Amino acid sequence: MPAQLIDGKAISAKVREEVAADVRHLIDTTGVEPHLVAVLVGDDPASAIYVRGKQKACEKAGIRSTLHRLPAETTQQQLTDLVQQLNADATVHGILVQLPLPDQIDPVAIIDAVAPEKDVDCFHPENVGLMVQGRPRFLPCTPHGCQRLLIESDVETSGKHAVVLGRSEIVGKPMALLLMQRGLAADATVTVCHSRTRDLAEQVRQADILVAAIGRPKFVTADMVKPGAVVIDVGINRVDDGIVGDVDFEPVREIASAITPVPGGVGPMTIAVLLQNTLKAARLLAEQSAG
Ligand SMILES: Nc1nc2c(c(=O)[nH]1)N[C@@H](CN(C=O)c1ccc(C(=O)N[C@@H](CCC(=O)O)C(=O)O)cc1)CN2
Numbered sequence: 001m002p003a004q005l006i007d008g009k010a011i012s013a014k015v016r017e018e019v020a021a022d023v024r025h026l027i028d029t030t031g032v033e034p035h036l037v038a039v040l041v042g043d044d045p046a047s048a049i050y051v052r053g054k055q056k057a058c059e060k061a062g063i064r065s066t067l068h069r070l071p072a073e074t075t076q077q078q079l080t081d082l083v084q085q086l087n088a089d090a091t092v093h094g095i096l097v098q099l100p101l102p103d104q105i106d107p108v109a110i111i112d113a114v115a116p117e118k119d120v121d122c123f124h125p126e127n128v129g130l131m132v133q134g135r136p137r138f139l140p141c142t143p144h145g146c147q148r149l150l151i152e153s154d155v156e157t158s159g160k161h162a163v164v165l166g167r168s169e170i171v172g173k174p175m176a177l178l179l180m181q182r183g184l185a186a187d188a189t190v191t192v193c194h195s196r197t198r199d200l201a202e203q204v205r206q207a208d209i210l211v212a213a214i215g216r217p218k219f220v221t222a223d224m225v226k227p228g229a230v231v232i233d234v235g236i237n238r239v240d241d242g243i244v245g246d247v248d249f250e251p252v253r254e255i256a257s258a259i260t261p262v263p264g265g266v267g268p269m270t271i272a273v274l275l276q277n278t279l280k281a282a283r284l285l286a287e288q289s290a291g
């Protein structure tokens with residue numbers, strides 16, 4: 001029997017409705033209208049699509065959104081100046097600098113420049129540190145989106161062996177951390193695999209829950225998947241005939257018990273969690289102002 005399809009579009013719509021209701025409540029009770037500012041540097045077409053998706057999702061949830069579009073030749077100083085201006089703007093609750101940035105810009109220095117209270121991507125070292133210690137201010141958008149998919153699909157993770165394929169700062173590392181922590185969609189025994197892992201296929205085959213975030217089209221083949229495993233595909237790879245994930249979907253679907261599609265799996269959840277974080281940033285500010 002083919003695996004259950006984990007519908008990220010439907011689950012993200014549910015999360016976005018929850019956020020919309022909470023936004024209305026925040027506005028009614030405090031007058032604070034959450035406001036997200038997106039910063040897009042250069043003209044990468046995929047980044048433009050993602051930022052537009054974030055803006056549309058904001059609109060639907062009652063979150064104000066503003067876009068700053070900067071040319072590809074923007075300097076480090078110009079981008080830092082803009083971030084500092086947004087940090088100082090009391091009407092802005094969330095700041096999102098879309099990645100990747102052009103080569104002349106050091107993304108780490110830009111991430112460090114964002115005020116931690118406005119870092120709705122949860123990339124700033126202060127927010128990563130809080131998350132590591134199990135007392136998060138924000139949750140990282142894609143990894144927490146994956147967790148929510150597991151929760152909504154009733155996937156038991158406690159005591160299970162989770163394998164995270166990929167060790168990026170945005171997905172692999174924080175994903176492994178969230179899965180090993182105490183709590184919902186967590187309490188797993190976690191292995192992280194990457195390009196230097198020995199016997200990689202054998203390691204991946206041990207997974208009860210596999211999160212593929214290696215950025216290589218159809219890298220995970222059916223022979224690498226344990227029968228009955230739950231497969232979460234974070235990959236978004238543009239190939240000649242469209243977008244494919246890191247998982248060879250059709251054959252793996254025959255073996256797994258549940259699987260996310262690409263598109264329509266993890267991607268929409270990234271945006272839904274961003275809205276949750278923006279709401280939280282606004283709420284924290286409202287609480288602070290109320291004393
Ligand atoms: N500042 C950030 N930069 C980047 C992030 C991020 O979370 N913060 N993540 C990715 C890109 N990304 C969001 O920014 C993102 C990628 C994909 C999707 C998505 O919904 N994908 C669709 C397919 C869309 C398509 O046709 O291209 C899907 O999977 O269904 C949303 C957000 C890197 N940069």
Ligand SMILES: [Mg+2]
Pocket residue numbers: 008233261262263264265266267268
């Ligand atoms: Mg997807």
